[in-house]
Amino acid sequence: MTETAPRPTLEAVAARAGVSRATVSRVVNGAHGVRASLAERVRRAVEELGYVPNQAARSLVTRRHDAVAVVVAEPETRVFADPFFALQLRGISKELTAHDCQLVLLLTEGRDDHARVGRYLAGGHVDGALVFSLHLDDPLPGLIRSAGVPTVFGGRPGWSDGTGDVLHVDCDNRGGARAAVRHLLALGRRRIGHITGPLDQTSAVDRLDGFRDALPGADPDLVVEGDFTPAGGERAMRALLDRCPGLDAVFAANDLSASGALRVLRERGLRVPEDVAVVGFDDMLPVAEQTHPPLTTVRQDIEHMGRLMARLLLRRLAREQTGQDPQDAAPRSVVLPTTLVRRASA
Amino acid sequence: MTETAPRPTLEAVAARAGVSRATVSRVVNGAHGVRASLAERVRRAVEELGYVPNQAARSLVTRRHDAVAVVVAEPETRVFADPFFALQLRGISKELTAHDCQLVLLLTEGRDDHARVGRYLAGGHVDGALVFSLHLDDPLPGLIRSAGVPTVFGGRPGWSDGTGDVLHVDCDNRGGARAAVRHLLALGRRRIGHITGPLDQTSAVDRLDGFRDALPGADPDLVVEGDFTPAGGERAMRALLDRCPGLDAVFAANDLSASGALRVLRERGLRVPEDVAVVGFDDMLPVAEQTHPPLTTVRQDIEHMGRLMARLLLRRLAREQTGQDPQDAAPRSVVLPTTLVRRASA
DNA sequence: ATGAAAGCGCTAACAT
DNA sequence: ATGTTAGCGCTTTCAT
Numbered sequence: 154m155t156e157t158a159p160r161p162t163l164e165a166v167a168a169r170a171g172v173s174r175a176t177v178s179r180v181v182n183g184a185h186g187v188r189a190s191l192a193e194r195v196r197r198a199v200e201e202l203g204y205v206p207n208q209a210a211r212s213l214v215t216r217r218h219d220a221v222a223v224v225v226a227e228p229e230t231r232v233f234a235d236p237f238f239a240l241q242l243r244g245i246s247k248e249l250t251a252h253d254c255q256l257v258l259l260l261t262e263g264r265d266d267h268a269r270v271g272r273y274l275a276g277g278h279v280d281g282a283l284v285f286s287l288h289l290d291d292p293l294p295g296l297i298r299s300a301g302v303p304t305v306f307g308g309r310p311g312w313s314d315g316t317g318d319v320l321h322v323d324c325d326n327r328g329g330a331r332a333a334v335r336h337l338l339a340l341g342r343r344r345i346g347h348i349t350g351p352l353d354q355t356s357a358v359d360r361l362d363g364f365r366d367a368l369p370g371a372d373p374d375l376v377v378e379g380d381f382t383p384a385g386g387e388r389a390m391r392a393l394l395d396r397c398p399g400l401d402a403v404f405a406a407n408d409l410s411a412s413g414a415l416r417v418l419r420e421r422g423l424r425v426p427e428d429v430a431v432v433g434f435d436d437m438l439p440v441a442e443q444t445h446p447p448l449t450t451v452r453q454d455i456e457h458m459g460r461l462m463a464r465l466l467l468r469r470l471a472r473e474q475t476g477q478d479p480q481d482a483a484p485r486s487v488v489l490p491t492t493l494v495r496r497a498s499a
Numbered sequence: 500m501t502e503t504a505p506r507p508t509l510e511a512v513a514a515r516a517g518v519s520r521a522t523v524s525r526v527v528n529g530a531h532g533v534r535a536s537l538a539e540r541v542r543r544a545v546e547e548l549g550y551v552p553n554q555a556a557r558s559l560v561t562r563r564h565d566a567v568a569v570v571v572a573e574p575e576t577r578v579f580a581d582p583f584f585a586l587q588l589r590g591i592s593k594e595l596t597a598h599d600c601q602l603v604l605l606l607t608e609g610r611d612d613h614a615r616v617g618r619y620l621a622g623g624h625v626d627g628a629l630v631f632s633l634h635l636d637d638p639l640p641g642l643i644r645s646a647g648v649p650t651v652f653g654g655r656p657g658w659s660d661g662t663g664d665v666l667h668v669d670c671d672n673r674g675g676a677r678a679a680v681r682h683l684l685a686l687g688r689r690r691i692g693h694i695t696g697p698l699d700q701t702s703a704v705d706r707l708d709g710f711r712d713a714l715p716g717a718d719p720d721l722v723v724e725g726d727f728t729p730a731g732g733e734r735a736m737r738a739l740l741d742r743c744p745g746l747d748a749v750f751a752a753n754d755l756s757a758s759g760a761l762r763v764l765r766e767r768g769l770r771v772p773e774d775v776a777v778v779g780f781d782d783m784l785p786v787a788e789q790t791h792p793p794l795t796t797v798r799q800d801i802e803h804m805g806r807l808m809a810r811l812l813l814r815r816l817a818r819e820q821t822g823q824d825p826q827d828a829a830p831r832s833v834v835l836p837t838t839l840v841r842r843a844s845a
Numbered sequence: 846a847t848g849a850a851a852g853c854g855c856t857a858a859c860a861t
Numbered sequence: 862a863t864g865t866t867a868g869c870g871c872t873t874t875c876a877t
Contacts, residue, residue, distance in 0.1 A: 160623065160647075162870055173848045178872060186846060203645070205621040209564075210870035212555035213853045220624075223604075239585060246606040255619060258569075258604040260592040273601060275551040277506065278566075299549075301506075383789070412789075443729070443758075445791075508854055519864045524856060532862060556854035559869045 161202040170198040181206060217280060217474075220255035221466060222302075224270060224284040226293055236437055237455060238285075241307060244459025245283060252467055254280075261293070271296035281466045286310045289353045303473065305466040307458065309355045320469065321486045322462045324453035326356050326434075329491030330363025333404045333432040333451050336493055338367065342402035342430055345371070348379040348389040348414060350406040357381070360406045360434060372397070379410045386413025394421060401429055402499065408433040408440040408450055415444050415498070430499035446497035453491050461487055507548040516544035527552060558623075563820075566601035567812060568625040568648075570616060572639055582783050583801060584631070587653060590805025591629060598813055600626075607639070617642035627812045633657060634699045649819065651812045653804065655701045666815065668808045668833045670799035672702050672780075675837030676709025679750050679778040679797050682839055684713065688748035688776055691717070694725040694735040694760060696752040703727070706752045706780060718743070725756045732759025740767060747775055748845065754779040754786040754796055761790050761844070776845035792843035799837050807833055 289311035306321035350357030379385040405411035411433030436452035635657035652667035696703030725731040751757035757779030782798035
């Protein structure tokens, strides 16, 4: 009862159909050059026996796995409280599925896990990797490089200046931040604060840079470091209010911190947007639409980013398979545009 | 440059260390019965060559993969908007990681994907499967059964009466619902409505049963079907209010729909809990703590459920490996208790 | 168009 | 304690 029924092998199918293993193999993998009648017989045998190819055996010879790893560095609990990850994963999953490619999720909970992930990638389980390199000092990129697995990063890796060799997909964090602040300026706001994300992540750094682009020489007191969480947003908002009572606007580096900021503003009896206008980043629907008031924010298409990451990787893998002309349409990193979504908060 | 450096094989390591492949293999897999000096030499060779075992080759002979699939049936977008999934996944990941077992995520977006998943499971990629989010008519269980892969289900499968053969982990949905309603009764509420979840899921059905346990013979008008989303909660709340203006309490089948209900109540100028008390289910922190007012709800430890699912499966696999005494400590399904968490809404 | 045969890289008896 | 050897199930030349 607990015995796993022994799965039939190619051999068994061949015997049943009265042909050789080679023929069965041909039929199973998009029959080419097999007489229709024979092919039919083989297919019937496959059907009757419930034959499914053993992937380990196949990979051993083809060196392909039709699987890619998604590596999520997650030292903190936060990543999971945040729909961001789920959305991106969803985009990735859709694209991979469409190419009959499996998604292997590797979650790293702490430093100890890195070695395990490195081993896994080097172990030849997957054809490539999709990595969310969250922090500037992350050892993961190094491990991955030494594992020699084709990789696409989600977000600009910290050690890349964006010029070149590393394939990644990102949104225009800097431009989006600039647009957010300019919107506040256009609204006539003059004392604009910024709640940053954790500054060991490039997305947070880039958004801060965008803020500064639009507001060169801004009072340093107007910038407070947050951590992309509602609680961090609350803390930062309080600090901001204490330091600069005359504040008339805030740009929060993501919607989650903006939601925390909104709570503090309400708590302090300040009206949004009349007294203080607020702009977020991400346009995470469940958050941005449910705040009071609904959040004006910078939209990025997260699911699409995931899709694109997968697409880029698959393209790279395809090139590697075929003897590609090295210069021909090599996949390039992508930076997606953002758009400002106006709701009630600014 | 695009060439993947050819990874060294066991053979190469053996040559370098001046021993046989068998010896290297022994050292690589928890050396037993190898002279220390030799083992050291082998380890050095492994190090120098950067040898990593080829898992396909290993699986081919051992028939083990040290990987389990997590199958998430997700016909709707909802699953992803919902931290539930993420939390459970996190628990699973932790447990698997602790046992050096990989997590392979299989997302099914639609009916077409089922065949793919079946093929994958039957293809011998994984040692077992963890399956979620089943709807009553889901074809997945059938496919999985015929793939012959040891499986643990998350939530009571619809086709199981909970008595037996199918291994699963669930929380006490019925008991939790009962406690929620009794709490409202204890508060003196008499016109208690219920916003259900989608009734093709056992969790929703069980919670409805619990509601009825506590309120036998309740007016059918007091029960409205929702879908576990905030929008569904809004719709249901409106219907409830229209049908039963005298309503003084609502038990929503999850926190997300409770949050929708709260919005509608506020919109209609009803005070919570003074006019209408509200209780949710799940205690999804980011939701329950951020509503206005904070939500009284039935807590279930989702991450722990994930952990347990993984543990159960691993145990089953371990038994299968060793020639276990069939009757000895066979893993059994688990139903976890729930607790009522009181906040401001009831 | 089909079959025979040689591995892919590894583990596990079985010898020694 | 170590080496030899025979596969695991499949793809892929190379014959035919």
